Amino acid sequence: MSRDLSPWARESHPSARPRITWPADMMGFAGTLFGLRTRRPSNAPPRQGEPRDRLSRSDIRRIPDLFNVLAWRVDYQVMGIDALTGLQAPVVFAANEQGALDWQVLKLVLPPRLRTTHRHLSRSLTQGRSVAVFTDDPLVPDEVGDFTTVAADLATQYSIPIVPVALGGTFKLKEILRLALKSKPRVWVCFGAPIYVHGRSLAETTAEVQAAVGELFRSEQMSWWAVQRGAAAPTCRAESMPRWRRLWGQTAPRPIREHRLWQ
Amino acid sequence: MPRPGFVLEVDDKTPSLLTISGAAVRLQGFGLGTKVAYPADAVPSTDPVGLIDAALLSPVEGDALLRRLGPGVRLTIVVADNGRPQPRMRFDVRRTMVERVLELAARSKVDDVQVVIATGLHRRWSDHDVTRVLGDRVASSFLADGLITSHDVTSDDLVGIGDIDGHTVKMNARVASSDVVVTVGIRDDHSLGCPSTLGLVDASTINRVAGLHADAAAADEVARLVASTSETFAVVAVIGQPFLRPSLSFLNRREWEWRLVDQLAFAAARQFVAALPKQGAQKLYASPVADYAILDVVGGSPEAVHTESREVWRAANAVEVSAPADVLVASVWGAGFDVGNPVGSPINAAHNALVDQAGCHLGTPLVRDGGVVVAMHPLLRNFSNRTQAPSADFFTNVLPETLDPAEIHDRFEASAAHDPWYINLYRERFAHHPLRVFHSWYRIKEASEGLADVIWVGGDRRSAGIMGHRAASTLADAYEVASAVVGPRPDITYLHGPGRVLGAVR
Numbered sequence: 001m002s003r004d005l006s007p008w009a010r011e012s013h014p015s016a017r018p019r020i021t022w023p024a025d026m027m028g029f030a031g032t033l034f035g036l037r038t039r040r041p042s043n044a045p046p047r048q049g050e051p052r053d054r055l056s057r058s059d060i061r062r063i064p065d066l067f068n069v070l071a072w073r074v075d076y077q078v079m080g081i082d083a084l085t086g087l088q089a090p091v092v093f094a095a096n097e098q099g100a101l102d103w104q105v106l107k108l109v110l111p112p113r114l115r116t117t118h119r120h121l122s123r124s125l126t127q128g129r130s131v132a133v134f135t136d137d138p139l140v141p142d143e144v145g146d147f148t149t150v151a152a153d154l155a156t157q158y159s160i161p162i163v164p165v166a167l168g169g170t171f172k173l174k175e176i177l178r179l180a181l182k183s184k185p186r187v188w189v190c191f192g193a194p195i196y197v198h199g200r201s202l203a204e205t206t207a208e209v210q211a212a213v214g215e216l217f218r219s220e221q222m223s224w225w226a227v228q229r230g231a232a233a234p235t236c237r238a239e240s241m242p243r244w245r246r247l248w249g250q251t252a253p254r255p256i257r258e259h260r261l262w263q
Numbered sequence: 264m265p266r267p268g269f270v271l272e273v274d275d276k277t278p279s280l281l282t283i284s285g286a287a288v289r290l291q292g293f294g295l296g297t298k299v300a301y302p303a304d305a306v307p308s309t310d311p312v313g314l315i316d317a318a319l320l321s322p323v324e325g326d327a328l329l330r331r332l333g334p335g336v337r338l339t340i341v342v343a344d345n346g347r348p349q350p351r352m353r354f355d356v357r358r359t360m361v362e363r364v365l366e367l368a369a370r371s372k373v374d375d376v377q378v379v380i381a382t383g384l385h386r387r388w389s390d391h392d393v394t395r396v397l398g399d400r401v402a403s404s405f406l407a408d409g410l411i412t413s414h415d416v417t418s419d420d421l422v423g424i425g426d427i428d429g430h431t432v433k434m435n436a437r438v439a440s441s442d443v444v445v446t447v448g449i450r451d452d453h454s455l456g457c458p459s460t461l462g463l464v465d466a467s468t469i470n471r472v473a474g475l476h477a478d479a480a481a482a483d484e485v486a487r488l489v490a491s492t493s494e495t496f497a498v499v500a501v502i503g504q505p506f507l508r509p510s511l512s513f514l515n516r517r518e519w520e521w522r523l524v525d526q527l528a529f530a531a532a533r534q535f536v537a538a539l540p541k542q543g544a545q546k547l548y549a550s551p552v553a554d555y556a557i558l559d560v561v562g563g564s565p566e567a568v569h570t571e572s573r574e575v576w577r578a579a580n581a582v583e584v585s586a587p588a589d590v591l592v593a594s595v596w597g598a599g600f601d602v603g604n605p606v607g608s609p610i611n612a613a614h615n616a617l618v619d620q621a622g623c624h625l626g627t628p629l630v631r632d633g634g635v636v637v638a639m640h641p642l643l644r645n646f647s648n649r650t651q652a653p654s655a656d657f658f659t660n661v662l663p664e665t666l667d668p669a670e671i672h673d674r675f676e677a678s679a680a681h682d683p684w685y686i687n688l689y690r691e692r693f694a695h696h697p698l699r700v701f702h703s704w705y706r707i708k709e710a711s712e713g714l715a716d717v718i719w720v721g722g723d724r725r726s727a728g729i730m731g732h733r734a735a736s737t738l739a740d741a742y743e744v745a746s747a748v749v750g751p752r753p754d755i756t757y758l759h760g761p762g763r764v765l766g767a768v769r
Contacts, residue, residue, distance in 0.1 A: 002663075002664050002665065003663055003664065003665065003666070005663075005725070005728040005729065006724075006728055008724065009724040009725045009727070009728035009734075010724060010725055011644075011723060011724075011725040011726070012723045012724065012725075018537065018538040018539070019537040019538065020534070020537070020538065021530070021533045021534050021537045021538075022530050022531070022533070022534040025526075025529065025530040025533060025534075026526070026530050028290070029521075029523075029526040029530070032278075032521075034522075034523040034526060035521050035522035035523050035525070035526060038278070038519045038520070038521070039276040039278070039519065040276065040519050041271055041272075041273070041274055041276050041277040041519060042272075042274050042276060043269075043271060043272060044269075044271055044517065044519060045266055045269060047520050048265075048266050048304065054307065054308060054309070054310065054354055054554070056353055056354065080399075080400075082398055082399035082400065083400065085354070085398065086310060086354040086358075086359065087310065088309060088310050159313075161310070161312065193362065193366070193400065194312070196312045196313070196316060198313060198316050198317075199320075225365065225369070225376075225400075225401075225404030225405065
């Protein structure tokens with residue numbers, strides 16, 4: 001060392017002994033009646049209300065809702081839930097119609113702050129509650145039915161995003177749950193990237209929602225970027241099939257994969 | 264819009280005010296007449312997609328991004344990272360910006376897309392960092408195919424793009440060979456220059472423009488050279504002050520507005536830090552995340568975007584101060600500059616106090632020439648073995664030899680910059696580049712040139728001595744020491760943390 005440091009400039013070793021500070025601090029705050037009686041400095045600006053919070057990753061952690069009976073009766077899988085990060089209720093969920101329990105399945109997998117209703121849509125959005133809009137019944141089985149312009153209309157009116165959702169395995173689920181099965185029926189829910197409606201017509205937005213839900217439904221294996229790129233390409237529709245084949249396909253065992261792109 | 268910052272003059276109604284020293288918080292009484300500069304209020308963010316879409320569709324200069332894209336275009340998205348903001352963003356707006364750009368690219372049927380992280384001398388991003396910042400969708404779509412890379416300033420495959428005063432400027436090969444480059448960044452200060460430019464060139468060029476003799480003209484020249492290689496569209500989000508989660512909610516509010524929940528959070532934070540062993544407190548407070556309001560998103564040509572975004576940040580964060588102070592007091596919060604270290608290392612603490620806080624002004628310094636800066640930090644030798652090895656060695660071996668930047672540059676810089684171990688840590692172990700600590704020290708010395716003294720309250724005497732500063736046990740002791748220079752009744756300004764104040768001195 002070529003610089004001469006002062007002889008008293010020694011390294012300090014802070015005491016490792018724990019100190020108790022909490023009682024003294026709280027006694028100090030008791031003088032303000034714990035924030036109820038405070039004096040504002042003369043030139044301090046007035047207080048302001050606080051805006052709402054957005055949905056973070058910790059909010060959408062997949063903890064099953066154990067009070068929901070459906071959670072015990074189906075084996076469900078959620079994909080693409082990260083797409084909900086940063087959203088702020090309310091939003092419109094646009095999902096494909098498959099069976100009578102679609103809404104209950106969607107409600108089961110959504111984080112509490114985004115739980116939806118599918119009645120009194122406009123009033124619910126005004127009150128800050130998210131809503132779910134479903135397609136019509138599909139003309140071709142195992143396909144996505146057509147959306148009306150309701151989702152686009154609501155999103156435009158309230159300036160909120162539309163989240164495309166694909167549901168699988170819910171066809172005839174209500175009837176299946178009545179059977180005495182040894183294994184739980186399997187359902188899956190796949191969320192896509194939110195669609196924003198700025199500057200688009202209702203028809204354009206509806207077409208985009210339709211394409212997004214269709215791609216989600218068909219493309220469990222694809223990455224988001226692949227889905228994005230494929231969205232513009234024409235897709236061939238599945239052949240019509242009898243109902244049993246649809247149920248047969250729905251219950252077919254799937255290969256176990258350790259990693260899923262959408263998770 | 265959040266409440267703007269303001270200057271409070273301490274009167275008899277003013278309660279004790281929050282001070283932060285490393286990870287420790289306390290309420291400190293200030294003398295009557297002390298001016299306290301509060302930053303603009305911290306508020307949570309809202310969904311930024313509308314702002315981003317508007318910036319992409321209606322740029323401040325040049326064509327909309329969609330018109331620049333098409334089939335066959337070679338597109339590179341450059342994500343600028345200069346190590347800030349800290350605490351890290353709870354909703355990183357860069358993720359949303361990258362996703363919106365990718366959606367436009369997909370709509371335009373662009374096939375050849377890559378993402379490059381422009382980190383410059385800061386630590387390169389691991390796969391975990393990419394996933395955390397850019398989200399699952401981008402990571403799962405691009406990371407597996409190696410289409411997201413973190414720029415390496417020491418890489419052999421950098422390409423020369425021109426000369427400045429005989430010095431060859433090299434830059435990232437992928438970016439140089441792209442047809443369209445979209446740079447995505449964050450504005451959280453009032454600095455000049457473009458972070459993505461210096462994030463993409465070689466170490467030697469960075470050293471030339473931001474080293475001992477930092478040269479703004481040369482930096483502009485490098486920015487022009489980099490921009491000339493391809494068509495560049497910049498999009499920058501201007502962010503507000505950090506809004507902390509409920510366990511640190513007291514940091515978001517002004518002391519006279521604290522309610523029971525804030526008081527409980529304050530008392531709990533103090534108790535945990537005081538009672539738990541270091542590792543325990545570290546677990547609780549090492550890596551806080553904060554939400555940042557998105558004030559604006561600006562898109563267009565890089566020069567216009569940086570000018571415009573700087574103006575927006577200035578408008579949102581400037582606080583008018585009546586005159587330069589004799590004594591400037593600053594809290595130094597470790598989580599505000601060191602990742603994973605709630606206390607913070609001494610050199611970064613000095614940089615935070617003297618450059619980031621005292622140096623954040625519109626031209627007239629916050630402290631007068633010959634004044635004193637009083638900073639609060641324990642200055643413990645608290646360096647990460649992996650990411651801050653060059654800083655630890657600099658503090659232990661270089662500063663005890665000399666404080667003179669020119670001598671340090673001549674004797675120590677070259678050997679550190681080419682040290683194989685440091686370079687290995689930088690390239691493979693996500694450490695900072697060894698030149699970074701040298702540049703930090705040069706800026707610290709520049710900032711403290713006009714000061715009569717820098718005094719650390721509660722700071723380790725040896726660490727303060729090594730940096731050429733002084734230490735005091737309490738704030739009153741620090742005033743006592745300063746009074747020898749500034750007299751017994753100095754004008755005192757306290758920069759209230761943890762947000763950042765842009766001082767507009769009248």
